[in-house]
Amino acid sequence: MALNLYQLKAFFTVAQTRNFTEASKRLYLTQSAVSHAVNKLGKSAGDELFNKTSKGLELTEAGRILYKACETVFFEIEKAEEHLAAVKNKNLGLIRLGATVEFGTTLLVKYLKVFIEKNPRIHIDFQFRHELLKPLLNEELDVIIDCTEHDSGELLKTPLFREEYAVIASPGYLRKHRIRQPADLAGHNILSMDKEGKWWGNFLNALPAAGRPELSPVTEMNHIRAMINAAIEDLGVGFVPRYCVMKELKAKTLAEVFPRLKLFEGNFYIYQKAKRAGLERHRSLVEYLKNIKSTHLERA
Amino acid sequence: MALNLYQLKAFFTVAQTRNFTEASKRLYLTQSAVSHAVNKLGKSAGDELFNKTSKGLELTEAGRILYKACETVFFEIEKAEEHLAAVKNKNLGLIRLGATVEFGTTLLVKYLKVFIEKNPRIHIDFQFRHELLKPLLNEELDVIIDCTEHDSGELLKTPLFREEYAVIASPGYLRKHRIRQPADLAGHNILSMDKEGKWWGNFLNALPAAGRPELSPVTEMNHIRAMINAAIEDLGVGFVPRYCVMKELKAKTLAEVFPRLKLFEGNFYIYQKAKRAGLERHRSLVEYLKNIKSTHLERA
DNA sequence: GAATACTATGAATTATACTAATCTTCCGCG
DNA sequence: CGCGGAAGATTAGTATAATTCATAGTATTC
Numbered sequence: 001m002a003l004n005l006y007q008l009k010a011f012f013t014v015a016q017t018r019n020f021t022e023a024s025k026r027l028y029l030t031q032s033a034v035s036h037a038v039n040k041l042g043k044s045a046g047d048e049l050f051n052k053t054s055k056g057l058e059l060t061e062a063g064r065i066l067y068k069a070c071e072t073v074f075f076e077i078e079k080a081e082e083h084l085a086a087v088k089n090k091n092l093g094l095i096r097l098g099a100t101v102e103f104g105t106t107l108l109v110k111y112l113k114v115f116i117e118k119n120p121r122i123h124i125d126f127q128f129r130h131e132l133l134k135p136l137l138n139e140e141l142d143v144i145i146d147c148t149e150h151d152s153g154e155l156l157k158t159p160l161f162r163e164e165y166a167v168i169a170s171p172g173y174l175r176k177h178r179i180r181q182p183a184d185l186a187g188h189n190i191l192s193m194d195k196e197g198k199w200w201g202n203f204l205n206a207l208p209a210a211g212r213p214e215l216s217p218v219t220e221m222n223h224i225r226a227m228i229n230a231a232i233e234d235l236g237v238g239f240v241p242r243y244c245v246m247k248e249l250k251a252k253t254l255a256e257v258f259p260r261l262k263l264f265e266g267n268f269y270i271y272q273k274a275k276r277a278g279l280e281r282h283r284s285l286v287e288y289l290k291n292i293k294s295t296h297l298e299r300a
Numbered sequence: 301m302a303l304n305l306y307q308l309k310a311f312f313t314v315a316q317t318r319n320f321t322e323a324s325k326r327l328y329l330t331q332s333a334v335s336h337a338v339n340k341l342g343k344s345a346g347d348e349l350f351n352k353t354s355k356g357l358e359l360t361e362a363g364r365i366l367y368k369a370c371e372t373v374f375f376e377i378e379k380a381e382e383h384l385a386a387v388k389n390k391n392l393g394l395i396r397l398g399a400t401v402e403f404g405t406t407l408l409v410k411y412l413k414v415f416i417e418k419n420p421r422i423h424i425d426f427q428f429r430h431e432l433l434k435p436l437l438n439e440e441l442d443v444i445i446d447c448t449e450h451d452s453g454e455l456l457k458t459p460l461f462r463e464e465y466a467v468i469a470s471p472g473y474l475r476k477h478r479i480r481q482p483a484d485l486a487g488h489n490i491l492s493m494d495k496e497g498k499w500w501g502n503f504l505n506a507l508p509a510a511g512r513p514e515l516s517p518v519t520e521m522n523h524i525r526a527m528i529n530a531a532i533e534d535l536g537v538g539f540v541p542r543y544c545v546m547k548e549l550k551a552k553t554l555a556e557v558f559p560r561l562k563l564f565e566g567n568f569y570i571y572q573k574a575k576r577a578g579l580e581r582h583r584s585l586v587e588y589l590k591n592i593k594s595t596h597l598e599r600a
Numbered sequence: 601g602a603a604t605a606c607t608a609t610g611a612a613t614t615a616t617a618c619t620a621a622t623c624t625t626c627c628g629c630g
Numbered sequence: 631c632g633c634g635g636a637a638g639a640t641t642a643g644t645a646t647a648a649t650t651c652a653t654a655g656t657a658t659t660c
Contacts, residue, residue, distance in 0.1 A: 005305035069380035080369035088346045
């Protein structure tokens, strides 16, 4: 039978992307090459590897068997390459690190400055996007930092820190309108990621049922940064992760409306694909991030 | 870098055999092809893979790294192939089963008759030799049955049964010379695998220190079968694993000299290479052999 | 110091991976 | 219904890599 690495690689990438054309791009090959490779592999495996359904490709049983083998085979090869590089003092490889746009651009880059300096032989590609899980699972990304909860046997989850929120407004806005307690928010212009006010849900939940204000009017903004800028421009009161506005709070272009209210919303986690966790470079990055946690919490 | 399966296979086989020429034979390639492949692999790994010493090849550090990767990679591929074959109702592969000549030819073949009938899709190659461990370690054999003790992290050891010995002579010989207790052996012609009588050591050890006879004269035979035939031909008294002479005892061409003495010598074990244990076909063979144990003990 | 047993090398050959162009199939949509 | 577009398959030719053949090199042994 003699399985073949080129073919397995092509198959594996197609299986991950569920798309021959996309896979061919990742492999820097033509779609034709990938098609040939997968077909040959199918022949030597004695079976079709994919079923073509109306909504795309799906693995057959033979395909699933090969997929599992590919996971360990390619991981093992990658590990060996990293290990060889370490022995030869070569570059230790690439980490494609995913994070949300806000977190990535504000804090992550800053946090990783030291790591990058200390580990010149590890290369990091930053990928700031909103969709993180899918790219992780299809191995477009190696490590992601996300504040949504994912639980799956496929994932290795490392808690990072709790995300703290803050109600913010410009100092000028606050001088004009005295807001001393949550109930005072009624009638103020509310800046939210949605019209329905779900975005503010966690703020309301943190209050006793009696003292919850009626939030209206609501101005919708589909981007955190827009909300922040709107608040700076005196447009109203926003509700944002505190890390997003650390700089503004310090520069006093924004102020916290209820500085003594602690508002937590979920946790930040580092996620890795379980089958691929174990590369030395991933381990050292995760270790570094875990240690930085305390520093962050002090400032927050 | 992009490691390559052909090259890895060549390298892996050379590493196992410590010999390019031998490896090329196993791979059904020329020595030149193997040499080319290993050199290319060395180049893409950025380092030599073997050191040539006075007594052969030895792996460099880079070589050891790659060797480890190869172990899992090729095992994973083999497992996938077996699994695919199972799904497709194809042959489930080959087990190269090693055993000592005596045990293999007398008992093993008989024992495995049922297994072979029940598992027509598993092919077994019997290899009866005296040297078993080395071929197992360099993967010339998949499973061996051996009565010597080996302990190594590389090996998976499954106890099979205890080997029972018997003192034998032809019925005619026993009629002529009355031998009722071990002390009576003094002066009889002793058939042994060695001149020094180490072969009989376990017999002597089973006796109280007082009643140990002087064993001489000793006739040396370098083969169990020769010893058995010599005993049949009235040449003297032999000391052999009982399973070797079950047939002769039944046919009454040989008789036990001390039928009530139980003489154990070591255990039979099934050995597998730990890194390669886990193939379904190996598992089912080992399982089958373990179950047959009781049957054997009843008869013994 | 010849004989033996290995491994390395370079050019030639063979196999196979890859591409470009073309074709088929399957949807969605006016 | 038919047209256009998207995605994969097919075919034939090219490029690349694997393998061989022939030969040379290098220890080791007697």
